[in-house]
Amino acid sequence: MFLGITLLLTAALNSLFYIAVIQLSVSISLLIIITSGGEVFRKSSLLLGWLVIPILILHALFTPGELLVKQAAVSVSVEGLQLGGWFAFHLIVIFFTALVFSRLLNREEWINLILRMPQWGERAIPYLLLLETGLKKNRNVVKQECDNWCSSGKKLSRLPIHITTALTETLNENKKDAYELWQNWDHRVASITEDSNSAMQIEPIPTAVAVIATIVVWVIYLTGGM
Secondary structure, three states: OHHHHHHHHHHHHOOOHHHHHHHHHHHHHHHHHHHOOOHHHHHHHHHHHHHHHHHHHHHHHHOOOOEOOOOOOOOOEHHHHHHHHHHHHHHHHHHHHHHHHHHHOOHHHHHHHHHOOOOOOHHHHHHHHHHHHHHHHHHHHHHHHHHHHHHOOOOHHHHHHHHHHHHHHHHHHHHHHHHHHHHOHHHHHHHHHHHHHHHOOOOHHHHHHHHHHHHHHHHHHHHHHO
């Protein structure tokens, strides 16, 4: 957990290109190893495209500076390309680092991390319990409606119907989960807090390894920043 948080902070605060390249390479390698394949990396890359491409276009078109091609129909500045390229690359590094971090923590560790947050940690208990039961159900509902739409020939005219059906079924399932949670509140809260308390029992050797690795990461980062 400590190592993951440190890597995530390093990705967010780092302003050096070569350190960002190293961290991106490490994050992608770890992601492929953890997920036993490149399917998650492929899907994540497609998702990132919807974020990165608009960032590049908007910065290139609306950042003042030296024009890339003078007297062109569309004004694209060199500074805009540089700024947009670095911002997009920085976002990619943070995204993949956060994805690795999320895969490294198991259910109990995530619950423990959220519950220990000040002010609203305890307030998150109902949402954690509903998310625990509803996430898989909602995913199955969306997948079922997506399969139904694909089997109908991917007709755009039927897409709103499938989206509406998916939203309606998801709301119905969530209402059932909320009612079940209300009826078994004490038992469900006890289960999640017991898991959290057991996750707080930290072994000394893994903790020492995590602390040492954290120190090494920060030393590399601070050395590069000098």
